[in-house]
Amino acid sequence: MANDVAILGRSTHVRGRVTGAASVEIAGRVDGEVDVSGDVTVEAGGLVSAxxxxxxxxxxxxxxxxLNGSESIALEDGAKVVGDVRAPRIAIAQGALLRGYVQTANGGSAPRAKATTASRGAVPPPRASTPKHVEHKREVEKPKAAAPAHKAKAPPPPVVPALKKGAKGARRVGAIAGMSKKR
Amino acid sequence: MASTVIGAGITIDGEITTDEDVVVEGTIRGKLTAKDSVSIEAGAVVEADVIGGPLTVAGTVTGNITSSDRVDLQGGAKVIGNVKATRITIADGAQFKGNVDMDV
Amino acid sequence: MASHSRTSARGNSGGGGARIGSGAKIRGRVSGSGDLTVDGSIEGEVSVRGNLVVNESGSVKGDAVDADSITVAGTLEADGQVTGQLRVLVGSRVRCNVKGGIALDEGAEFSGRIDADFDLPPELEGGGHSGRRGRN
Structure with missing residues (x-):
C-alpha cells in the first residue's frame, strides 16, 4: 500500500511532533520532536530543533x-549537533561538529526483553493511534535507563510525553475544582 | 516522486508548510500548507486544514480544504469540512459533508 | 605516593619521538615535543607537542592530556580535559572530555563531553535556549 517512510523535502517546514512506526528522511526543517521506531536521516541542509x-x-x-538511537548513530561529515548523543554504537566522522555528551552503551542491545511491568504500569494508556509502537519503544529503551551510569541523566524520551500528559491532566482537574468551588 | 511524503506509519502533530508537492499516507493533526499539489492517499488521516495547489483526496480529511486549483474527492474519500477551489469533482463513493465555495 | 618519573619525548631523528613499551608503566607527567607512542601504560598527565598514539595494549589514565593529535586504539581515561584532535578507533575504550574535534569509529566505547567550537545555522540559534546547553 504505502511506503513506510516519511520524506520531508528541502522546503518543507514542520512545526510540531513527528512520530510513528516508520522511517523519516529530513531534508527540510522540523521545529519539534522526532520520535519514530524506524531510522532517521537528516540530510545536509536539514534542520531539527528538538x-x-x-x-x-x-x-x-x-x-x-x-539524539537517541536504539541501535546506532552516525554523525557524518558536515553534521552539526548541539546536544547529547546516545546509542549502543556511535560513529562520528572527521568533519562532524558536536557539543554535548556522548555515550556508547555497549551491551545495550543484549537484554532488551526485560521491560519491567512496574514501569509499564506507571505509563498512562497509550494513544489510540500508536499503541503497539509506544510499548515496544519502552522495552528497547529500558536497559539503557536501567544502567546506573545514566541514573543522574534525563529519563528516556518516551517518558516526556507521559509527564506532559500528567501535568495537563492535573491542571485540568485543578481548573474544574476551582470552578466548582466558586459555585 | 513527490519530494515530501508523510508515510503510512507516520504521525505529525503540528503545522507543515512546504513549496513542494506532498503525498500524505499517514496522519497529520494540525495544518498543512503547500504551494504545489497535495495528494491525500487512501488510508491517510488528516485532521487539519489543508491549503495547496491541485488537491486529490482518497483518504479522510477533517478540516477545511483550500486549493488555488482543483480539488478531486475520489471514491473512498471522506471529507468533513468546507472546500474552496476553482473546480471540484466528487467521485461516486466519496463522502462529503460541508460547503463548497467555487472561487471563480 | 609513587615516585614521579619524567619522560621527555623529543622528536628529532628519523623515527622520532618516544615509545612506552608494552611492559613499561609510568606514573607521573609525560611531556615534550615529538610523537609519543604508548604500548604500555601511563598514569598521570600527558602533554606533548606532537602526536600521541595509544596502541591496543596501551593505556593512559589520569589527568589532562594535551597533544596535537591523539589516536586511541587502547584505553584512555582522563579526568581532566583532553585537548587535541582525538581519533578513537574501533575496539578502544575512552572516557574523557574533549576540547576540540573528535572522530569516533563505530564500535568504539566512548563516554564523555565533546566541546567543539562552531555555530549552528542561524535558524537553530537563539530562540528558547542558547546554543550552549545549561545542564551538565
Missing amino acids: NVTGRRLVIRGAIKGD
Whole structure:
C-alpha cells in the first residue's frame, strides 16, 4: 500500500511532533520532536530543533537537541549537533561538529526483553493511534535507563510525553475544582 | 516522486508548510500548507486544514480544504469540512459533508 | 605516593619521538615535543607537542592530556580535559572530555563531553535556549 517512510523535502517546514512506526528522511526543517521506531536521516541542509529518537540515526544536517538511537548513530561529515548523543554504537566522522555528551552503551542491545511491568504500569494508556509502537519503544529503551551510569541523566524520551500528559491532566482537574468551588 | 511524503506509519502533530508537492499516507493533526499539489492517499488521516495547489483526496480529511486549483474527492474519500477551489469533482463513493465555495 | 618519573619525548631523528613499551608503566607527567607512542601504560598527565598514539595494549589514565593529535586504539581515561584532535578507533575504550574535534569509529566505547567550537545555522540559534546547553 504505502511506503513506510516519511520524506520531508528541502522546503518543507514542520512545526510540531513527528512520530510513528516508520522511517523519516529530513531534508527540510522540523521545529519539534522526532520520535519514530524506524531510522532517521537528516540530510545536509536539514534542520531539527528538538530531540531525535529512532533506531538508526544518520545525521548530515544540523540538530539542536539530544539524539537517541536504539541501535546506532552516525554523525557524518558536515553534521552539526548541539546536544547529547546516545546509542549502543556511535560513529562520528572527521568533519562532524558536536557539543554535548556522548555515550556508547555497549551491551545495550543484549537484554532488551526485560521491560519491567512496574514501569509499564506507571505509563498512562497509550494513544489510540500508536499503541503497539509506544510499548515496544519502552522495552528497547529500558536497559539503557536501567544502567546506573545514566541514573543522574534525563529519563528516556518516551517518558516526556507521559509527564506532559500528567501535568495537563492535573491542571485540568485543578481548573474544574476551582470552578466548582466558586459555585 | 513527490519530494515530501508523510508515510503510512507516520504521525505529525503540528503545522507543515512546504513549496513542494506532498503525498500524505499517514496522519497529520494540525495544518498543512503547500504551494504545489497535495495528494491525500487512501488510508491517510488528516485532521487539519489543508491549503495547496491541485488537491486529490482518497483518504479522510477533517478540516477545511483550500486549493488555488482543483480539488478531486475520489471514491473512498471522506471529507468533513468546507472546500474552496476553482473546480471540484466528487467521485461516486466519496463522502462529503460541508460547503463548497467555487472561487471563480 | 609513587615516585614521579619524567619522560621527555623529543622528536628529532628519523623515527622520532618516544615509545612506552608494552611492559613499561609510568606514573607521573609525560611531556615534550615529538610523537609519543604508548604500548604500555601511563598514569598521570600527558602533554606533548606532537602526536600521541595509544596502541591496543596501551593505556593512559589520569589527568589532562594535551597533544596535537591523539589516536586511541587502547584505553584512555582522563579526568581532566583532553585537548587535541582525538581519533578513537574501533575496539578502544575512552572516557574523557574533549576540547576540540573528535572522530569516533563505530564500535568504539566512548563516554564523555565533546566541546567543539562552531555555530549552528542561524535558524537553530537563539530562540528558547542558547546554543550552549545549561545542564551538565
